[in-house]
Amino acid sequence: MSVALFTLGGTISVAGGSNRLTGAELTAAVPGLADLGSVLEVQDVESVPSGNLTLATMLDVVDAASKAVSAGASGVVVTQGTDTLEETAFVVDQVWPHPHPFVLTGAMRNPTLAGPDGPANLLAAARVACSPAARDLGALVVFNDQIHAARWVRKTHSTSTATFASPNAGPIGHVVEDQVRILTKPARQDGVPGRPEAADLDAARVALYTVTLDDDGLLLQGLADTHQGLVVAGYGVGHVPSALAPVLGALAERMPVVLTSRTGGGSVLRSTYKAVGSESDLLGRGLIDGGFLDPYKARVLLRLLLATGEGLDEITAAFAQHH
CATH class of the missing domain: 3.40.50.40 (Rossmann fold)
Incomplete structure (x- = not known):
């Protein structure tokens, strides 16, 4: 069993100055990831602040993720910057056709700071991506051990590691003691017909x-x-x-x-x-x-x-x- 991991840059990958970690370096820094029971198949797509991401880039990632799922991946994780994560997650939610979990995450503290949150967020995201409980939920944002539906999640604070919240609904689940706990399963909505050129x-x-x-x-x-x-x-x-x-x-x-x-x-x-x-x-x-x-x-x-x-x-x- 495998999880497809696509890296797009952002705070989670900042290694000091203009240097950024690759996906292999990101995963190597996550304690417990090797014990997940799923292999992470890494693809480095971009290495940019999330303000430089585009709708076209995200649609390309969705296409690549669809190919990974067709090849046997049980779920997908995307790491990126948090500035536009609420929007990119919603893009994915509108076009993702599969029941497999598609999880986006990132970090508020980069790896050079005390208490970086990226490793914990990546581990939690990977757990959700390979969990049968997270199927048929569309795109999800996993941050601070909370699981949010893309349609409701917002970045609510400029610096807090608990920045992501869903003001109208709350998180739909949590990662507790390494277990994915889904509290409510909102019905998936009709997405956008077709894939825009x-x-x-x-x-x-x-x-x-x-x-x-x-x-x-x-x-x-x-x-x-x-x-x-x-x-x-x-x-x-x-x-x-x-x-x-x-x-x-x-x-x-x-x-x-x-x-x-x-x-x-x-x-x-x-x-x-x-x-x-x-x-x-x-x-x-x-x-x-x-x-x-x-x-x-x-x-x-x-x-x-x-x-x-x-x-x-x-x-x-x-x-x-x-x-």
Whole structure:
């Protein structure tokens, strides 16, 4: 039995200065990994900060992981930087077609610091990747001995080793005394149909606009001429200043515009408030309800849907899964 390990760089691999550890060096530094009962088949893909990763890179990793599973791997682990991990995990979750666990992890303290968390996170991730209990759960993020579903997980702190949390649901499981304990098994959702081509991804430009106090909307001018979609991170349950409501409504006539909350937890509402700029007003102007999706994941989903040629009805239905 084997687990396919793909390394993409990030803090977990930082060895001082610009030096980065290879996958073989990473695994050699993990006590107990040799006793796992599964061989780790290592592929070094990238050696970059996660801010330099792209959707195209992650789709290539998914393709390589699919080949590994077809060749007999029981699961997949990806190590990368944490800055974009919540987004890359969601990309994987939308396109991973297999029941085999696909686990992403990393570190907040690099190997040159006291108490590096990378070895423990990698060991826990490997345990989850080869656990039958973790099958049919889509992409998972394993950090600090917690198991999170990709659709809910967020990076919530800039430096804490407990940075990853799922504000709307909590972890779906834990690694306890070397055992994978799954507490709840959320049903898998329909992913994105097909695998977007690189050129289609490049053409699917989606803007993310965070609404702020006394916002005049100047940055939205000309957006429909340069982008194919927009995600709005509104106040609270999905509100914007009244002056922005007609601007967003006009944009929704030309492109998909998804309404989300900038708060980091909870869902946008549908019908509680009625004022101009409220959630019911914006949805009535044609904006799409982003539900529980945070703005970053909403942007990932909208871009993937546009890149696969989905129309407005299909895009609306995809987001309805997250209500």
